[in-house]
Amino acid sequence: MTGTFDLEDFLPYLLNQAADTLSLKFQRHYKARYGILRTEWRVLFHLGRYGPLTATEICDRARLHKTKVSRAVAALERKRFLARRESKQDRRQSILALTRQGRAAFDDLHAAARAFDAEIQADFTREEAAILHDCLVRIAGIRRTKDGTGQAPER
Amino acid sequence: MTGTFDLEDFLPYLLNQAADTLSLKFQRHYKARYGILRTEWRVLFHLGRYGPLTATEICDRARLHKTKVSRAVAALERKRFLARRESKQDRRQSILALTRQGRAAFDDLHAAARAFDAEIQADFTREEAAILHDCLVRIAGIRRTKDGTGQAPER
DNA sequence: AGGTATTAGTTGGAAATGTAACTAACAACC
């Protein structure tokens, strides 16, 4: 009714624009350098940060569909960034862990991510950054767990 | 060095999660109801909100690649949501405008977007909402222009 | 005018994604 309602006032749109902007910028750290895609980078991060995991665990934590994870894992395996180990308890699943090479890539990218994030945060006051983070967490419905992992919300 | 750095602390990731969450939710307003895709919805919005435009103008305003716009326009034309008119000044370009049907869809979706946005904002205080918006605008590098349109940054 | 460079928009093919169907292993129940 009152005032204008432009696309940039529409949160989903604005959020997408902001997300695209940053993703595109950060891409340059991993895409050309390690020849990996965004989904692969996410899987790599999860394995590097939260230890050996099964594909399903990655799906839950990263909120990625199992087909995406399946393909990312296959790609990372081909590139020798991770290796599978058969699970003794359940022969359907495999335990995924980074190789030495994968670990090296993770360490580098983890540091790059940290630096990149710090660089962005530098544009905001501490309070702004805190509110931004809090709002986004609420929108995304992320629940923090004991190990500090972002978990998927109820399905 | 100090403290943990989890994926959810990484702004590009968090932003993507939040954006995906909202986009997915809002999708239900246009996807099934009007049989259009996200890019088409954006083009529709731009035409509805900012009057007849050429494809290139839409590219600039919406920050979409010309191939995406070209295809979205073709799709919207097939679905009779917009019509092309030849430009007198430049015969390469065509002026795109919504049809009556396109206008009706826009009016509906515009209202839906407004309501959806209000619903989200309701979870935040006025101050939080203002800061969130401001931070996102800065991240996305959106510059407000006289007509209230979000413009693309320098290329 | 004539040649070269830009610009508007489209199209083709490769890569990525989403959805559904599938296989194999486990679990539960009788």
Next chain:
DNA sequence: GGTTGTTAGTTACATTTCCAACTAATACCT
């Protein structure tokens, strides 16, 4: 033990997106 239902993960196919090449019209430059 055998039937039925679930779950882990992969594969196939359709759709969407990305990138690069292309056509056609305009602008620039001499």
